[in-house]
Amino acid sequence: MTTTPIDTSAATFDSEKLSAAAREHLWMHFTRMSAYQDAPVPTIVRGEGARIFDSFGRSYIDGLSGLFVVQVGHGRQELAEAAYRQASELAFFPLWSYAHPQAIELADRLADLAPGDLNKVFFTTGGGEAVETAWKAAKQYFKLVGKPMKHKVISRSIAYHGTPQGALSITGIPDAKKWFEPLVPGAHKAANTNFYRAPEHGDDIEAFGRWAADDIGRAIEMEGPDTVAAVFVEPVQNSGGCFPPPPGYFQRLREICDRHDVLLVSDEVICAFGRLGTTFACDKFGYVPDIITCAKGMTSGYSPIGAAIVSDRVAEPFYSGSDYFPHGYTFGGHPVSAAVAMANLDIFDREGLNQHVLQNEPAFRATLDKLRDLPIVGDVRGDGYFYGIELVKDKTTKETFDDDESERLLRGFLSKALFEAGLYCRADDRGDPVVQLAPPLIVGQSEFDEIEQILRSVLTEAWSRL
Structure with missing residues (x-):
């Protein structure tokens, strides 16, 4: 497949100067900065x-598509042009009590692409914020429907769900959390779907999948179903090395969540927008969650955006009377990012x-x-x-x-x-x-x-x- 590259061939760079400036001033993410004390900083x-x-x-x-992001490839001229056109027309306006056409059109398109009754789109600027949004929405939802004790979350061991305090609590990687504790209380862990190291049913993947889903059910029962608001799972778990779901796993998990009146959140920050060959990965594995969190591939990284896509059932109490969701981000649904997302999805359709x-x-x-x-x-x-x-x-x-x-x-x-x-x-x-x-x-x-x-x-x- 072909792309139309942005011409940057005339650009020249002083590599030593860039590296020195990076060592002196740029604090890189998840990086041992000491590694570059006597070595050049790789600069793309x-x-x-x-x-x-x-x-x-x-x-x-x-x-790695940058960081599971650049779905359509680098150098797409039309995405740069979409950003330029939108910035020239309306560079910024918040979604705090006002709307703009780009956010409206993108929300409409995402709702059309999402399964079931997932029709309400709350924009963020990235995946961790989308996870944070989903947990807050789940907690408030149950308060609004008269179940105020339901606030806890079950997620899976070794799973990564983001760096904000709430999302980090949902994350199941001890080394990612140890420096920032105490974190938000109420996040508990269950088994993941690493069949290669299955502690049970290592010779039967379907039985293992049922056991792994039931382990989440056991965690809900251990905490008390009247205290658990949501289960957060990735369709294919990233951290630990790409754990796919066994056959029937998500169908069993959906049954468990329905039985205990617990929301199922499909964290598709990585898996959505074609990474697995479908716009939303839950479609590939045949389940309908209550909330989808997504980001990365929505714009192929050409501008930052994320979203929590929420079912009509969960959103309904927030749309009644004086109730509302007291939560938001300045740059959530940014006009330029929304315009780039629309152009990115056009490429998906066309190609x-x-x-x-x-x-x-x-x-x-x-x-x-x-x-x-x-x-x-x-x-x-x-x-x-x-x-x-x-x-x-x-x-x-x-x-x-x-x-x-x-x-x-x-x-x-x-x-x-x-x-x-x-x-x-x-x-x-x-x-x-x-x-x-x-x-x-x-x-x-x-x-x-x-x-x-x-x-x-x-x-x-x-x-x-x-």
């Missing part, structure tokens, strides 16, 4: 299609990107599955254009690396080696060590092969070093 200056370019002019395949992912996901999986012959590769899992490769010390026993080995493997070698070999992706140890891949949705077999060849070379060297 341009993107075109599925490739990115650094300040030295070196090219890399973007195997059939969802269909492209569905048609090519078997080839992507088959190409990555070739890596299973390497002694360091324990599992390859995921869905659509979203995969994790779990690394192990022993394939037979599934023995993982200890903390020191993981530190030397991931941060000491893999991340840098993969980048230097021409692949930008994620080597992650939030859970067992994995390499994560989520390329732009425009890629095909040639990019799959390039990714596999780079991974094969670098993982082979990693094993020899071990």
Whole structure:
């Protein structure tokens, strides 16, 4: 598939000056800043299609779509032009008691694309804010319908749901939370769907899926159904390395939530907008949640936006009498971002990107599955254009690396080696060590092969070093 690139070829960069300024003034996110005390800061200056370019002019395949974001690829002129046109007409106006056409049109389009009666769209500026919004909406909803004790949330172990205090409480990664406690109370954890390390029913994926869903039911019952407001789950869990749902998992989870009058929140910040081959990932797995949280791919990253898409049933009490939702963000539903989102969705429709992912996901999986012959590769899992490769010390026993080995493997070698070999992706140890891949949705077999060849070379060297 082709893109129309933005011409930045004339731009020149003083790499040493940029790196020095970055070390002195730019506090990067989730980054060990000490790592660049005596090393240059990798600086990406341009993107075109599925490739990115650094300040030295070196090219890399973007195997992570930035951060699970750039669905339509880099350098789309029409998205830049959509932002320019909107900024020239109405650069900003808030959604606090007023509307603007771009937010109205985008909300209408998202409601039409969402399943069931999910027809109310509350805009944010990103995914963590969308999760925060969903929890607050769930708590207030139950107060408005006369069940004020229902305020707790159940989410899954190792799951990542964002960095705001509420979203971080829902997150299931201890190391992400330990410095910021005490967090918002009421967030509790249950089993995830990592079948590779299933503690129960490791020989029967459907039985394991039922057990994992029932574990969420057990957590609800343990806390008391009259105190639990919502269950937050990703369609394919990102953190830990792309855990897909077993067959029947979400149908069972929907039954559990309905039985206990608990809202089911589908956190699709990563999985929505084509990552799995459907606009909303819940459609792929056949369930209708009460709230969808989304962001990233809505604009393919060309401008920030997020949303909580809420069912009519949950929104109804907020639309009655003097009741309202005392919550919002200055830049939520920003006119420029909304205009870019509309243009981005136009590209999806015109180029059939969802269909492209569905048609090519078997080839992507088959190409990555070739890596299973390497002694360091324990599992390859995921869905659509979203995969994790779990690394192990022993394939037979599934023995993982200890903390020191993981530190030397991931941060000491893999991340840098993969980048230097021409692949930008994620080597992650939030859970067992994995390499994560989520390329732009425009890629095909040639990019799959390039990714596999780079991974094969670098993982082979990693094993020899071990």
